Amino acid sequence: MKVSRRQFIKIGGKNLLGAIIIWSAFPSLLQGVSSPEAVRKVSPAPTPTQRGHYWRFIVDIRKCIGCGKCVKACKLENDVPLEPEYNRTWVERYVITENEEILVDSPNAGIDGFTADYMNIKYRNLDIRKSFFVPKLCNHCDKPPCVPVCPVGATYATKEGVILVDRKGCIGCRYCVQACPYGARFLDPRLKVVDKCTWCYHRITKGLPPACVEVCPVGARVFGDLRDPESAVSKIIREETVGILKPEIGCENKVYYVGLEEGVR
Amino acid sequence: MNAETENRKNRHLVRAGALLLAVLVVAFVVPRVMPVPAFLEDYGFYPKRSAENAQEWASLPIKYVDHSICRDCHQDNYGVWEKSRHSTISCESCHGPGQAHLEQGASLEIDTSRESCGVCHAQLPSRPKGFPQVDLAAHGNSAACVSCHNPHAPQIGKSPRIPHRLEGHSQCLLCHGEGGIKPIPSDHRAQGQDTCLSCHKK
Numbered sequence: 001m002k003v004s005r006r007q008f009i010k011i012g013g014k015n016l017l018g019a020i021i022i023w024s025a026f027p028s029l030l031q032g033v034s035s036p037e038a039v040r041k042v043s044p045a046p047t048p049t050q051r052g053h054y055w056r057f058i059v060d061i062r063k064c065i066g067c068g069k070c071v072k073a074c075k076l077e078n079d080v081p082l083e084p085e086y087n088r089t090w091v092e093r094y095v096i097t098e099n100e101e102i103l104v105d106s107p108n109a110g111i112d113g114f115t116a117d118y119m120n121i122k123y124r125n126l127d128i129r130k131s132f133f134v135p136k137l138c139n140h141c142d143k144p145p146c147v148p149v150c151p152v153g154a155t156y157a158t159k160e161g162v163i164l165v166d167r168k169g170c171i172g173c174r175y176c177v178q179a180c181p182y183g184a185r186f187l188d189p190r191l192k193v194v195d196k197c198t199w200c201y202h203r204i205t206k207g208l209p210p211a212c213v214e215v216c217p218v219g220a221r222v223f224g225d226l227r228d229p230e231s232a233v234s235k236i237i238r239e240e241t242v243g244i245l246k247p248e249i250g251c252e253n254k255v256y257y258v259g260l261e262e263g264v265r
Numbered sequence: 266m267n268a269e270t271e272n273r274k275n276r277h278l279v280r281a282g283a284l285l286l287a288v289l290v291v292a293f294v295v296p297r298v299m300p301v302p303a304f305l306e307d308y309g310f311y312p313k314r315s316a317e318n319a320q321e322w323a324s325l326p327i328k329y330v331d332h333s334i335c336r337d338c339h340q341d342n343y344g345v346w347e348k349s350r351h352s353t354i355s356c357e358s359c360h361g362p363g364q365a366h367l368e369q370g371a372s373l374e375i376d377t378s379r380e381s382c383g384v385c386h387a388q389l390p391s392r393p394k395g396f397p398q399v400d401l402a403a404h405g406n407s408a409a410c411v412s413c414h415n416p417h418a419p420q421i422g423k424s425p426r427i428p429h430r431l432e433g434h435s436q437c438l439l440c441h442g443e444g445g446i447k448p449i450p451s452d453h454r455a456q457g458q459d460t461c462l463s464c465h466k467k
Contacts, residue, residue: 065385065393067385076361077327115383115387116383119390162319164318169314201323201325202323202324203327203329206323206327214331214358215357
């Protein structure tokens, strides 16, 4: 059979059109088996209350006394290995000398606090201009560099903005550990999967604060809902000058710092 | 004739271009609109079981319970703590996670060492200036901190002066202990007269 070009295009076009019509009818047919995300897309835009929480975490450097209770509580609450190299949160001591040198240390991640003896041995001969503690944790970025690098899609953001790792999916390749600009991820030596701060997802989903916030004696750690204008975090964001670590990277961190000094990274 | 073939050729091109555009639109838009069937998400190169996994994280056990639960059984400690300068410190911050204590009656940690207070109060240049700090080596004659300060209600406010003489009054607790003439407040640390005199002067 000889088909002219014109005929070919005509027949082909009709077939294509038919295919599109059938195909576009499919979503409704498939709804029963499709993923919840896809279903959500077709439903109308949610109202603010339906949208659920959107969390923020605030660290007040001016208040922190470096007792390390948060580091300990985090490890006990989340069953993190007790060795100093595995931490979901840790406390750094910054010492800025009179000749603008910035020294940072975190003995044992700060879990036992910082002792006076240690300070004297290490910094005895220095002219200290100022010194303070900086608690660190995963920043749960809105543009997380760690998520897209995962080759198996095992790390993701929940709709409340919490970055989690699927332990069943993680293959332990450590790409995300490398990608995180804040050193917030590590490989759990027992499970051989990547672990990180979850903002105590099991607590916040039940209305409790993260364990580190619960034990902080001075209120240097505050956790709450950005969408609630009356929450403690919303108030602090309105009333204080807040900053984020390494803003130049553009990760849109959700951990804000009050009293952030230049040179803190 | 030349003009007519030119014309037809052009129309031809326009049509082919339009078709190509339509195909491209379909190729890009349709996959975005089409839901990926659930079975593909589990086996695909990018497994997307995030909703399920978030549930797994949410169902982990809680170990640090809320401190208000402690009030149910420890009214006395809770009562003085609530009104004290230490009320910003959760019970479990000093005593450790309470879950096992509530569920199995496991005993909690009680640390009366000077270091246990020192993690917060030892003099350090890195701490905020306004925070109460002491020189751990010198303060309180190396006695246990809790022999002078009540850990649940530390108070160093204005200690009233002793209105009576000290001679013949060395056993302070005889008169100021429980059931005495003038009992000390319930949030007081009462461990012998050495400690009394470090706060109360004649």
